[in-house]
Amino acid sequence: MGVGNVVLVTGAARQLGGRFVRRVQNDPRVGRVVAVDAVPPEHDLGGAEFVRADIRQPMIAKVLAQHSVDTVVHLDVTGTPLGSGGRTQVKETNVIGAMQLLGACQKAPTVQRLVVKSTTSVYGSAPRDPAVFRETTPVKSLPSGGFAKDAVEVEGYVRGFARRRPDVAVAVLRFANILGPDADTPLAEFFALPVLPTVFGYDPRLQFVHQDDVLDVLVLAAFDARRGTLNSGTFNIAGDGVLLLSQTARRLGKPTVPVLLPAVTWIGQVLRTAGVMDFAPEQIRLLTHGRVVDTTQMRDTLGFEPTYTTAETFHDFARSHGPGLLPPARLAAAVDRVAAAVPPPAAGAAGTGARR
């Protein structure tokens, strides 16, 4: 401990995991970073030590013991498969992986801190839900499947772990949709489509969190809490403010195609089969009813202030992706042209006309 913490990061082969590994090893409080994933990463992990281990296997316990890890940052809870794996493999990594990892942590006396990446989709998304979810809001309709259900189960195991190892500080961070110049989330894939399919008659409220803020808050949770704050518990992490799906489409400059709700599932299946993108049912629910979370706990208890608001996050994302078929700048210019053409000539003539 004298030489700094040993941080183990799972899911290091993914964008987010890779960035976190590179970021955290520069922290003076860190002695060593152990990056774990089942496949070797394509990106550079800096000075971190990469251990190729599948967290679904008991071998992970050996890794923990061997490096006498004291902080575990579990980022391998994701909705999209890495490489060729299908949904089954994702689910196994999410659920079985979390079970194995938590079991290993329980047996490792050196572990003192656990940070788990979760998602706000654990709240589901239904018309009967309150408009703004707090960490304590009882969930009326549990997610029926997909990544959201995985996250609910992972959180359940984490709660069990926290009961059995009360000496470990456990932080569960429920992230809103992560966006940024190189985020690889399902929603980022959706916004990359040239034409955005939307659900007819619904304009969901969306919240985003910037990928840089994600790293900042993970670092905040991975070390001892600052004075006056508490970094164990469950926290919603989202940027300030809300964007409607219609607003995001206009800001991106992409046309939307409203689809009747019964047909949406079908279109989602077509898109999935065609391999364009994984349009999961939970994604459809999000794009129907939207989801907004309350971030008071994040500010007051965790003491974290995101750098980017929801709108700024989206702006950053949109900038890196370039405008779509209907660039907002061109639309604005069109309106400006009309505006420039209307009043000046008419103003003088109208004045005299009225007086006559």
Place this chain on the structure above:
Amino acid sequence: MADAKVIPFDEDSRGRRGSGRPRPARGRTPAPGKAAGKTADGAQPPLAAVQEDGTVPPPGIPAQAAGGRPVEPPPGQDPPGDLAGALGAVADRVLGGDWERKVASGLAFLRRRVTGDYEVDEFGYDAELTDQVLMSLLRPMFGAYFRVEVRGIENIPAEGGALVVSNHSGTLPLDGLMTQVAVHDHHPAGRHLRLLAADLVFMLPLVNELARKLGHTLACAEDAEVLLERGEVVGVMPEGFKGLGKPFADRYKLQRFGRGGFVATALKTKVPIVPCSVVGAEEIYPMVGNSRTMARLLGVPYFPLTPTFPWLGPAGLVPLPTKWVIQFGEPIATDGYPPEAAEDPMLVFNLTDQVRETIQHTLYELLVQRRSVFF
């Protein structure tokens, strides 16, 4: 249900004639006022509304935005002065002197809308769209059709949270919308009423979208608390569907006020309760029968049978032009109670009864004063 919010738009053209809002041009040019006034006065907002209603701009938007007015000359070129002059004179007569400003602000509005450069709060309330478009669509119904008389608006505090508790009637929730217009247009501080609506509203396509943009949210303690703590004026109809879909014979008889959840929320957030009585909404769709089979088939709480609906088809959806009075009563303070009062069922029930009695009595008083249902 889906038509509840659609009706105002149908009414728009008809009710335009004599809205209560200041419209300087109307008196001066009675003949062309009807046609020209409609386009000129509403030119900007309805144009934007067309794009807004769909929420999602159809692919043709740039064509509409840019090419929708082919008469406009391109910039730089000097436009033919005669045409502009004539247009200007017409617009000037119809709209009054400041039409250029209106056009400019309308175009600025349009620009913000097409580029998505506007803000909504976390409940999805689109203040700009509500003020500039949705309210102007509801206003003719408020002023010309139902000729709503607003009394006691000063009972809503100029600042800070308040809970407006109102009776609910009329088969379709037009009373809520009219109360919202009443607060928006008549309150000296220009406050916005944030209505709490049933979950059915948020299940229906289009309706949920409009409701969210109008600032409505789900009637649940969590949302109400957040809004009241933020100092908003929140409107609630505790009777819910029991009041909305009651038979015509039971008109102006207040139904049960639920479990008094609204009182508990007001106690918790220490905001005054403003009782509100709406007279006139009961008669807009006299519900003489209820088809349970249809209701079950459609998954709605009731399926109204009125003298015109569903027999006349969509025409049966036109409400009767009754004369309305919306009276806001003396606020009932809740800040004198201890913090644990919200959990005291007896206190909550007593306060609920007090609010209910106040509204019921005011309803009877207003009914006695009323000369006729329609005038």
